[in-house]
Amino acid sequence: MHILRFDTKIAWVQGIASWWRDRLHLHPSLRICLPSGNTPTPIYAAMAQSVARGEASFRGTDLFALDEYGGLAPSDPGLCVNMLRKDLIDHIDIPANRFHWIDTQAPDVDRVCRDYDAAIGAGFDLTILGIGLNGHLGLNEPGSVPESETRRVEMHPASISASAQYLTHSNTPKWGVAVGMRRLLESREVWLLASGATKAEIIQRTAEGEIGVSVPASLLRYHPNCSLIVDGEAGSRL
Numbered sequence: 001m002h003i004l005r006f007d008t009k010i011a012w013v014q015g016i017a018s019w020w021r022d023r024l025h026l027h028p029s030l031r032i033c034l035p036s037g038n039t040p041t042p043i044y045a046a047m048a049q050s051v052a053r054g055e056a057s058f059r060g061t062d063l064f065a066l067d068e069y070g071g072l073a074p075s076d077p078g079l080c081v082n083m084l085r086k087d088l089i090d091h092i093d094i095p096a097n098r099f100h101w102i103d104t105q106a107p108d109v110d111r112v113c114r115d116y117d118a119a120i121g122a123g124f125d126l127t128i129l130g131i132g133l134n135g136h137l138g139l140n141e142p143g144s145v146p147e148s149e150t151r152r153v154e155m156h157p158a159s160i161s162a163s164a165q166y167l168t169h170s171n172t173p174k175w176g177v178a179v180g181m182r183r184l185l186e187s188r189e190v191w192l193l194a195s196g197a198t199k200a201e202i203i204q205r206t207a208e209g210e211i212g213v214s215v216p217a218s219l220l221r222y223h224p225n226c227s228l229i230v231d232g233e234a235g236s237r238l
């Protein structure tokens with residue numbers, strides 16, 4: 001795991017956006033797995049600005065949502081697909097059929113998981129990840145093994161409480177679907193992103209603690225091309 005640390009959050013956003021533009025220039029048909037949540041929001045805004053200025057294009061890319069909550073209404077702003085649309089997809093030039101998301105409303109969720117895995121096909125070129133305070137990656141909660149497939153998961157109590165920050169009501173989700181650890185670990189390149197002081201402890205455990213399923217993000221240390229990209233606050237205990 002390469003550790004890249006920027007002093008300020010602004011530099012962190014600009015650095016990541018600049019690398020992302022470079023990847024898109026070199027490989028216009030990248031297949032990218034993307035998280036929702038607060039961590040990537042300013043980076044998505046920077047990428048949307050890059051597209052508006054003609055400095056980047058997502059026309060040839062395929063973008064895949066990393067995870068999704070179950071049991072929320074399709075229009076709920078807290079659904080990962082809706083957060084991704086609002087923060088990125090609605091502002092970039094990706095054709096509609098190249099944005100892939102997980103339909104947890106469907107009657108047969110296991111089938112949705114199998115179909116999603118089939119759509120991922122040969123795998124991701126780039127996987128961008130945030131990290132939960134419990135070390136989860138998407139909804140790969142503590143206990144998720146490296147071989148885990150895209151599947152329905154029961155949410156960890158910490159993730160249930162954390163989901164409240166994305167909701168405008170108190171009906172927090174209890175389950176969801178996660179792209180499995182296998183797919184994340186098979187990705188050709190992985191960027192694990194964190195900013196802010198609240199992430200400092202879990203970042204330290206991820207990068208320097210024991211590698212194991214109790215901190216799923218620590219499993220990325222087995223990945224040959226994974227970068228942990230932090231701002232000064234998130235990296236303050238390293």
Ligand code: PGA
Nearest residue numbers: 037038039130131132138
């Ligand atoms: P956050 O969520 O980006 O909103 O901090 C990260 C996560 O829980 O995976």
